[in-house]
Amino acid sequence: MDVDSLLRSAAALLLLVLGGVWSFPLGQEGERTPACGYESCHVTQPDMLNVHLVPHTHDDVGWLKTVDQYYYGDRNDIQHAGVQYILDSVVDQLLKNPDRRFIYVETAFFYRWWKQQSSGMQQTVKRLVDEGRLEFVNGGWCMSDEATTHYSAVIDQMTMGLRFLNDTFGPCGRPRVAWHIDPFGHAREHASMFAQMGYDGFFLGRLDYQDRKRRRTAREQELLWRASESLTPPMADLFTGILPNGYNPPDGFCWDQSCDDPPIRDDPELEDYNVDDVVRRFLAIAHKQAQVYKTNHIIMTMGSDFQYENANLWYKNLDKLIRYVNAQQARGGRVNALYSTPSCYLQELHRANLSWALKTDDFFPYADAAHDYWTGYFTSRPALKRYERISNGRLQTCNQLEVLGGPISRNGPFGKGDSETMKKAVAVAQHHDAVSGTEKQHVADDYARRLASGWQRCQVLVSNSLAALSGSTAKRIYCDNLNISVCPLTESSKKFSVNVYNPLVRAVIWPVRLPVNGTSYEVSDAEGRSVDCQVVPVSAETQVVRRSRGSAPNELVFQVRAPPLGFNTYSVSLLRDGPPPAPAQRRAPTAIQNQFLRATFDPATGLLSGLSNLETKRTIKLTQNFFWYNASDGNNTRSNQPSGAYIFRPNSSTPFLISPAAKTEVIQTPVLQEVRQWFAPWVSQVVRLHADSRALELEWTVGPLPIRDNLGKEVITRLDTSIKTAEYFYTDSNGREMLQRKKDFRPTWKLRQSEPIAGNYHPINSRAFIKDDEDQLTVVTDRSQGGASIHNGSLEIMLHRRLLYDDVRGVAEPLNETSSVFPEGLVVRGRLLLSLQRPDGAADAHRPLAQQEVLQPTLSFTDGEPHPNTRLQFSALQAALPPAVHLLTLTRWDEDSVLLRLEHQFQRRESKLNSGPVTVNLQKLFSTLEVLGVSELNLSANQWKDEMTRLDWTPQMEEKPLLKRPGDPSALEVTLMPMEIRTFLLRVR
Structure with missing residues (x-):
């Protein structure tokens, strides 16, 4: 046994003695192969221009074809692509020349391929990985989108991919570099996450055309990205490189079977001998590229979408290119070409020991030409975006209950359940052509089908777990169409129970609306106390939108209180002689209010006119209405660019008002107050205020967008204050830190604004706000959407898009969604939550509100009375956690261990109450799990935290250091600083 192994064995023994965890969860610990990673890089020439040639393939996990079609090479009539053949061919070619290199990115595809290989082939591939000839970069399940993804789902999909690589290949399978060469703009929170996952650097391919031009001139295409205002540097610092050709090879040097560039013809006896011409063109490109980068090292990506299916074409020509370019050195040439990887290139940049430009903002919005802003996809396919968000929340509930219910959750009274199907489905949905909405329609349908299949498997697991925790094996029903008032059990049953599971670590009050046929009901909580409830008529708009999927005329409305990380059970009984439903009165509204908020309306128009916070005694003027932008068809004098799935380009800066007034109905009861507004046959809204709510709810229903006038439409709601x-x-950036935006402005270059609307749109993942010294209005969204503040005091959010032209970015079909239920055009329903606070206390309201919108309670129903021995209440916590703490992850790792992530959910200086350090005792955290030991990991759970080392980089400008994080009081007491996420592996009983 070598010294390293002895030391690790001693460390393992010590941790076990201290009650720690050491089950080698991070792959093949103890194996140390010095040939991989930075130690496998080819030697470079210090006095020459070194050209790092990086063979790679970019394999979308769904885009024009589904994931399965891409893997197997099916439907080549759409696009010729077969990932299994790419990996077959690359491995074969790597074996033929030890100098060759290849990088692979998408673990979702590699995982499939690996499972189909023989043990002999697997050993061969392990040898290639151990020798650094096949290197994984990025390593997540997919290459996620950065605008429309929530940070929790991104962390999960990265963890899943990186864990597979660790388990399969050990330390040599761990990527050193993040690689997002295709996403359409880049989020600061992604860079922060990558830094906390231990990556040494990050390479991207797409950059705004104006930003790129300035950076080329200033030689700032490689920079240090400081990706957090709260985390102490260098915790969220990430070296970032902008690739010279997107992710494609230089012009004239593509040797894939999909390319038309001539091969290197090196037989001097042939008339078409072209070596001299190839070398001359290559040297010219290399020298030109070197002029806009800072060191004597440059990188060239040699590959593109789904290339290397016949890897022999690429490698035969690259071998020749390297040989003939380097042969010039004998005649005084100063260029050295070599096979390389992004990490080897990064190592040379680090060795240069330079200082680098510092960046603190993000890379949104992205434009590739003056009238081509990729800001439409912030909203494209809003129904899929909502389904992805719901699915991510369901997955967290599934993961938690798998831990809390124990082994019976996977194989219990309701059969075999699993969380893996859901994990893979949600992971795939993070891909930059999935939740982004930039795929073909049949691919979007496939993503939705996968999410539905995953939830079906999770439902069994959830039912098993709740049975174990409650002691009841009564059949549980899940009603997934409550947003359109459909639930067969509540519509038909005269007595039923509602189980409300809360995945948050603080108690929540949540409104429940159930379709019913009766007119009066009694609701009681777990302790038998009566709960205020109300029956109201289903709105006409809901009856229309649900089509034939339900027929209940009424809805039962009440509020539930769910304990932290636990459930509460409510009993519902039909009354024979009760009060009639609260009628909807057709009249002009004046105001609705509860003890916290008052919303006023203009009686002449039926529109909102003001909002008051009754606690702070602050009132703002507030009007809200719906508009639509006329989508460009590309037929105008400035540009032929139309609006499409990616690109937002309105024909005019002035949107069309759908209606200056709304027809209204008003319902006012002690439980619920709402104003139902009707603007057009395809736009309606309910302004709703529940008894105990501090947020005003705007439930909008938009669609089918009319297109008989041959005009594409991009529908917004606008709040003018x-x-x-x-x-x-x-x-927000991916649901975490808030970023300041300013109209017609970019922090890092002087913007020439050519699209005054689209060029001011930014991604809103979970919330946005406007403020002045006195008031802050925050809007919490239920999915990712695009938004802007075009006018002072105004905030607009795009809700739905229906377009008649393709935007010529590859999808080759217009964004014109229909379905079997809505063949005339998709109808989308969603909600916005409005919170009015003073600026210094707004975060205390909007951060928990946003988390609650992402992690909504899960409702399940059982028919009849609960069994007398049923446990009706449960919390997995000994006590609610402090408001600053969010439980980000609780998931099973192996038989004896769980993965736990705790997050400080406030930024530095954001809250007087909650922006300080907070300490949590892990041993006193759970009521049902005994924590026997703990080890801390990095954010992606593929390295021990104390062993994670990263390359140090020097910024050109250094800022004043932040407060130093205090040490933990003990191994089981951990302190969280603002915006810090800490990841632990717990050994539990």
């Missing part, structure tokens, strides 16, 4: 915004507004 008295808040003095000075052209600033704020959006």
Whole structure:
């Protein structure tokens, strides 16, 4: 046994003695192969221009074809692509020349391929990985989108991919570099996450055309990205490189079977001998590229979409290119070409020991030409975006209950359940052509089908777990269409129970609306106390949108209280002689209010006119309405670019008002108050206020968007207020830190604005706000959407898009969604939550509100009375956690271990109450799990935290250091600083 192994064995023994965890969860610990990673890089020439040639393939996990079609090479009439053949061919060619290199990115595809290989082939591939000839970069299940993904889902999909690589290949399978060469703009939170996952650097391919031009001139295409205002540097610092050709090879040097560039013809006896011409063109490109980068090392990506299916074509020509270019050195040439990887290139940049430009903002919005802003996909396919968000929340519930219910959750009274199907489905949905909405329709349908299949498997697991925790094996029903008031059990049953599971670590009050046929009901909680409830008529708009999927005329409305990380059970009984339903009155509204909020309406128009916070005694003017932008068809004098799935380009800066007034109905009861607004046959809304709510709910229903006028439509809602915004507004980055935006402005270059609407749109993942010194209006969204503040005091959010032209970015079909239920055009329903606070206390309201919108309670129903021995209440926590703490992850790791992530959900200086350090005792956390030991991991759970080392980089400008994080009081007491996520492997009983 070598010294390293002895030391690790001693460390393992010590941890076990101290009650720690050491089950080698991070792959083949103890195996140390020095040939991989940075130690496998080819030697470079310090006095020459070194050209790092990086063979790679970019394999979309669904885009024009489904994931399965891409893997197997099916439907080549759509696009010729077969990932299994790419991996077959690359491995074969790597074996023929030890100098060759290849990088692979998408673990979802590699995982499939690996399972189909013989043990002999697997050993061969392990040898290639151990020798650094096949290197994994990025390593997540997919290459995620950065605008429309929530950070929790991104962390999960990265963890899944990286864990497979660790388990399969050990340390040599761990990627050193993040690689997002195709996403359409880049989020600061992604860079922060990659830094906390231990990556040394990050390479991207797409950059705004104006930003790229300036960076080329200033030689700032390689930079240090400081990706958090709260985390102490260098915790969220990430070296970032911008690739010279997107992710394609230089012009004239593509040797894939899909390319038309001539091969290297090196027989001097042939008339078409072209070696001299190839070398001359290559050297010219290399020298030109070197002029806009800072070191004597440059990188060239040699590959593109689904290339290397016949890897022999590429490698035969690359072998020749390297040989003939380097032969020039004998005649005084100063260029050295070599096979390389992004990590080897990064190592040379690090060795240069330079200082690098510092960046603190993000890379949104992205435009590749003056009128081509890729800001439409922030909203494209809004129904899929919502389904992805719901599915991510369901997955967290599934993961938690798999831990809390124990082994019986996977194989219990309701059969075999599993979380893996859902994990893979949600992971695939994070791909930059999935939740982004930039895929063909049949591919979007496939993503939705996968999510549905995953939830079916999780339902069995959830039922088994709740049976174990409650002691009841009564059949559970899940009603997934409550947003359109459909649930067969509640419509038909005279007595039933509602189980409300809360995945948050704080108690929540949640409104429940159930379709019913009766007119009066009694609701009681787990302790038998009566709960205020109300029956109201189903709105006409809901009856239309649900089509034939339900027929209940009424809805039962009440509020539930769910304990932290636990459930509560409510009993519902039909009354024979009760009060009639609250009628909807057709009249002009004036105001609705509860003890916290008051919303006023203009009686002449039926529109909102003001919002008051009764606790702070602040009132703002607030009007809200719906508009649509006329989508460009590309037929105008400025540009032929149409609006499409990716690109938002309105024909005019002035949107069309759908209606200046709304027809209204009003319902006012002690439980619920709502104003139902009707603007057009395809636009309606309910302004809703529940008894105990501090947020005003706007439930919008939009569609089918009319297109008989041959005009594509991009529908927005706009809130115009008295808040003095000075052209600033704020959006979240992947659901975490808030970023300041300003109209017609970019922090890192002087913007020439050519699209005054689309060029000011930014991604809103979970919330946005406008503020001045006195007031802050925050809008919490239920999915990712695009938004802007075009006018002072205004905030607009795009809700739905229906377009008649393709935007010529590859999808080759217009974004014109229909379905079997809505053949005339898709109808989308969603909600916005409005919170009015003083700026210094707004985060205390909007951060938990946003988390609650992402992790909504899971409702399940059982028919009849609960069994007398049924446990009706449960919490897995000994006590609710402090408001600053969010439980991000609780999931099974192996038989004896669980993965736990705790997050400080406030930014530095954001809250007077909650922006300080907070300490949690892990041993006193759970009521049903005994924590026997703990080890800390990095964010992606593929390295021990104390062993994670990263390359150090020097910024050109250094800022004042932040507060130093205090040490933990003990191994089981952990302290979280603002915006910090800490990941632990717990050994539990």
